[in-house]
Amino acid sequence: MPRPSVATFLERFVLPLVAGGEVHVGRPLTSADLARFEADLGHATVPLVAVDEARTEVVAELVARPPALVLEGDDLALAAGLHDALVLAHPDADGALVTDGMRRRIAGAALRMVSVPLTRDRTRVLARHALLHNLLDLGRNDVTVTWWTGRARFLGQAAPARLTAWKGVRRVREEVARAGFDELLASPEVAPVVAALVRRTPLTLLLTASPVAPPLHWEDAVFLVRDAELARAVAYAAIRPEDPRAQVAVPARLAAAFEQMLERTPPAADVRAVAAFLVHLAGLLAMAEAHLTSPSARSPLLSAVLAGGPGAGRARGLATFLALPAALARVAPTLATPPGLVAEPAWQRRWQAFATQVMELVGAPLVDSLAARLARHLGAT
Numbered sequence: 001m002p003r004p005s006v007a008t009f010l011e012r013f014v015l016p017l018v019a020g021g022e023v024h025v026g027r028p029l030t031s032a033d034l035a036r037f038e039a040d041l042g043h044a045t046v047p048l049v050a051v052d053e054a055r056t057e058v059v060a061e062l063v064a065r066p067p068a069l070v071l072e073g074d075d076l077a078l079a080a081g082l083h084d085a086l087v088l089a090h091p092d093a094d095g096a097l098v099t100d101g102m103r104r105r106i107a108g109a110a111l112r113m114v115s116v117p118l119t120r121d122r123t124r125v126l127a128r129h130a131l132l133h134n135l136l137d138l139g140r141n142d143v144t145v146t147w148w149t150g151r152a153r154f155l156g157q158a159a160p161a162r163l164t165a166w167k168g169v170r171r172v173r174e175e176v177a178r179a180g181f182d183e184l185l186a187s188p189e190v191a192p193v194v195a196a197l198v199r200r201t202p203l204t205l206l207l208t209a210s211p212v213a214p215p216l217h218w219e220d221a222v223f224l225v226r227d228a229e230l231a232r233a234v235a236y237a238a239i240r241p242e243d244p245r246a247q248v249a250v251p252a253r254l255a256a257a258f259e260q261m262l263e264r265t266p267p268a269a270d271v272r273a274v275a276a277f278l279v280h281l282a283g284l285l286a287m288a289e290a291h292l293t294s295p296s297a298r299s300p301l302l303s304a305v306l307a308g309g310p311g312a313g314r315a316r317g318l319a320t321f322l323a324l325p326a327a328l329a330r331v332a333p334t335l336a337t338p339p340g341l342v343a344e345p346a347w348q349r350r351w352q353a354f355a356t357q358v359m360e361l362v363g364a365p366l367v368d369s370l371a372a373r374l375a376r377h378l379g380a381t
Contacts (some may be wrong), residue, residue: 006037010047055130062233069125074116081113089184107189121355129203136210140179182212216257225277244304256317283338285356295349306361327370
């Protein structure tokens with residue numbers, strides 16, 4: 001089999017990964033392939049420009065002035081590592097010709113490729129997100145074709161035209177099942193690759209609403225909420241105009257990660273930054289109900305997501321998210337209220353009514369427990 005060129009890799013894998021479309025997985029890539037790709041980038045101008053233009057379009061939805069994005073060696077390494085992880089999810093990788101030892105070697109190579117250094121450089125963070133923003137939406141369409149004399153299944157491939165011809169006469173029926181990210185990339189040998197990959201793109205984890213998203217480590221991402229423009233983009237992505245339970249799904253996931261953060265020993269400044277951001281999200285939810293006839297009216301959102309008593313079908317982290325302002329009021333009062341509400345009396349009354357109903361629904365014991373955990377990191381002020 002001929003060695004793949006960097007131009008082919010960019011056209012058939014990287015560009016559709018960024019812009020959307022069908023990504024093509026070939027033979028496993030090696031460290032030598034990756035080194036050759038990087039050396040040959042200057043000879044793949046057309047697909048290289050197409051990739052960077054597609055990445056710029058992604059970033060333009062987040063920031064007012066997208067930086068100049070140039071595909072670099074670490075970008076290629078992340079893409080190549082993801083490619084090899086997908087090789088292991090390919091139907092052909094389960095054949096008799098692919099041994100367990102070969103699968104382990106492919107997984108090891110993929111892990112080495114994606115283990116590029118972490119970065120807090122704003123341009124590199126945006127570049128990696130633009131490259132991998134579709135990561136959690138990756139999937140495979142599996143087609144099952146039945147006809148009057150038999151059936152066949154095609155994993156990630158279209159059915160041959162000869163099998164789908166004369167549908168009425170041959171009673172042909174096609175059924176398509178979607179194998180999602182969690183099914184494709186959840187095997188024990190691939191999971192470490194995916195975990196390492198998503199650590200390299202924390203902005204993607206903050207912006208995603210996918211229920212299959214890997215756990216977020218706030219220590220990797222807290223620097224992003226200190227960037228006002230990026231924090232605003234994350235907040236807008238987190239608060240979605242959907243049904244109440246979907247609306248709080250992302251804030252609850254972020255709060256669940258905050259719970260885990262409190263179990264470790266992060267710097268107090270990081271705890272304060274994350275807590276302030278979560279309170280801001282709660283403020284957005286409260287202000288979304290400012291149209292109610294009375295600022296003190298019962299919150300439809302809280303009634304929907306906290307109905308049924310403690311733990312009744314609630315998303316993990318939801319109670320912590322909603323109780324956080326009340327807990328902070330006891331430990332760090334300056335963080336307990338989103339800034340700017342005092343200037344608008346109607347908003348201030350709405351926030352107070354929101355907080356009062358939260359206390360009624362989550363209960364004082366939960367707030368007391370959360371305040372005690374926060375005090376270990378922040379101290380009472």
